[in-house]
Amino acid sequence: xxxxxxxxxxxxxxxxxxxxxxxxxxxxxxxxxxxxxxxxxxxxxxxxxxxxxxxxxxxxxxxxxxxxxxxxxxxxxxxxxxxxxxxxxxxxxxxxxxxxxxxxxxxxxxxxxxxxxxxxxxxxxxxxxxxxxxxxxxxxxxxxxxxxxxxxxxxxxxxxxxxxxxxxxxxxxxxxxxxxxxxxxxxxxxxxxxxxxxxxxxxxxxxxxxxxxxxxxxxxxxxxxxxxxxxxxxxxxxxxxxxxxxxxxxxxxxxxxxxxxxxxxxxxxxxxx
Numbered sequence: 001x002x003x004x005x006x007x008x009x010x011x012x013x014x015x016x017x018x019x020x021x022x023x024x025x026x027x028x029x030x031x032x033x034x035x036x037x038x039x040x041x042x043x044x045x046x047x048x049x050x051x052x053x054x055x056x057x058x059x060x061x062x063x064x065x066x067x068x069x070x071x072x073x074x075x076x077x078x079x080x081x082x083x084x085x086x087x088x089x090x091x092x093x094x095x096x097x098x099x100x101x102x103x104x105x106x107x108x109x110x111x112x113x114x115x116x117x118x119x120x121x122x123x124x125x126x127x128x129x130x131x132x133x134x135x136x137x138x139x140x141x142x143x144x145x146x147x148x149x150x151x152x153x154x155x156x157x158x159x160x161x162x163x164x165x166x167x168x169x170x171x172x173x174x175x176x177x178x179x180x181x182x183x184x185x186x187x188x189x190x191x192x193x194x195x196x197x198x199x200x201x202x203x204x205x206x207x208x209x210x211x212x213x214x215x216x217x218x219x220x221x222x223x224x225x226x227x228x229x230x231x232x233x234x235x236x237x238x239x240x241x242x243x244x245x246x247x248x249x250x251x252x253x254x255x256x257x258x259x260x261x262x263x264x265x266x267x268x269x270x271x272x273x
Contacts, residue, residue, distance in 0.1 A: 016113050023117020024124070027091070031125060037087045041129040044190065045079040046136060048072075052200055054140055066233025073142040074154075074226040075199025078219055080133055081162035082193055084126045085169040086186030092118065092173025093182055112265055119166040126162045130155070145231035154229035157249065161222045164253045167260040174267035193219050202235035203242075215239040218256065221248035 031037060053069045053076070092115075134142075144151045169186070176182055194200070196210065197219040203211050214220055216239075225245045227234045241248035 016110050019110055019113035020117040020120060023114055024121035025117075027118060027121025028124060038125055038129055040087060041080060041083045041126060042132050044083050045076045045129075045133045048079060048194075048200070049076045049133070049137060049140065067141070069141045070143065070232045071227070071235070072200050073137045074223045074230065074232060075194070075197070075219075076133060076137065077130060077158050077226065078161060078199060078223050079190070079194050080126060080130045081158065081165045082190040082219070083129075084122055084162060085165050085172065085189060086183060087125075088118065088122045088166050088169030089173035089176075089182045089186055090179055091122075092170055093177040093179060096173070096177055112268075115170055115264055115268060119163060119170060122166050122169075123159070123163050126166070127159065130158065130162070142232075146229060150229045150231060154226040157222060157226055157229065160253060161218075164257045164260075167257060167264060170264045171260045171267070174264055193217060197223065198235060199223050203239075204235070212239070215241050216252075218249075218252035221245055221252055225249050 049072065053072045144154070146154075168189075172182060172185060176185065196206075196214050197203075197217040198214060199219060203214040203220065206214055221241050224234060224242060226232075228245065241252075
């Protein structure tokens with residue numbers, strides 16, 4: 001029988017959820033004091049969309065035909081996920097350098113809840129950024145043609161991709177605690193994974209060995225899946241991943257998420273011990 005003075009602790013799953021939500025709330029509160037993180041996530045995709053999709057659209061074409069502005073928008077949306085790697089890595093590194101791990105170590109909080117809370121908070125920021133980019137894309141002429149279910153399914157794929165990339169940022173922040181190194185590495189990853197894919201051009205226009213890299217790039221699989229769900233133009237080619245997009249998305253994102261989560265938790269436990 002439970003009395004008014006019952007002080008039993010919540011069960012482990014409930015406590016884990018509460019702890020993760022607390023860390024995520026901390027990340028969102030910091031956004032109010034410094035919105036530069038959101039601006040950084042938004043600016044790169046907006047610049048790509050305006051420069052490539054609006055200013056240079058007359059000089060660019062895709063194999064298979066179709067409107068170039070509609071073609072690149074899925075790539076621009078995926079770039080929002082890549083742009084979140086750097087801010088997440090910087091936040092993790094600053095927490096480690098600032099002694100936050102030592103404070104958490106003295107509290108009855110799950111270590112994995114700390115990293116999960118970080119990624120959930122940054123996922124909310126990324127979805128806000130994706131909403132802004134989507135609004136600008138519609139002003140510039142992007143339109144989905146597949147109906148509400150296809151539209152929502154496309155954004156769901158982007159949300160999963162964004163979340164996986166946040167764990168890449170977590171691992172980067174755990175491995176390298178130097179902020180300059182993190183910024184350079186994150187920028188390089190964003191540029192390479194974007195332009196060595198079908199985000200802004202057809203992979204069949206690339207040289208042979210680069211074409212193979214672009215075909216197996218997880219960004220290419222995600223972008224192709226989103227284009228099909230939204231009813232936007234899809235370029236020809238793509239090799240095996242382009243012909244089996246669903247499997248390519250599941251296997252590539254699943255592999256990246258598994259590796260980054262396991263390695264990040266291992267590094268975090270080492271840092272906290």
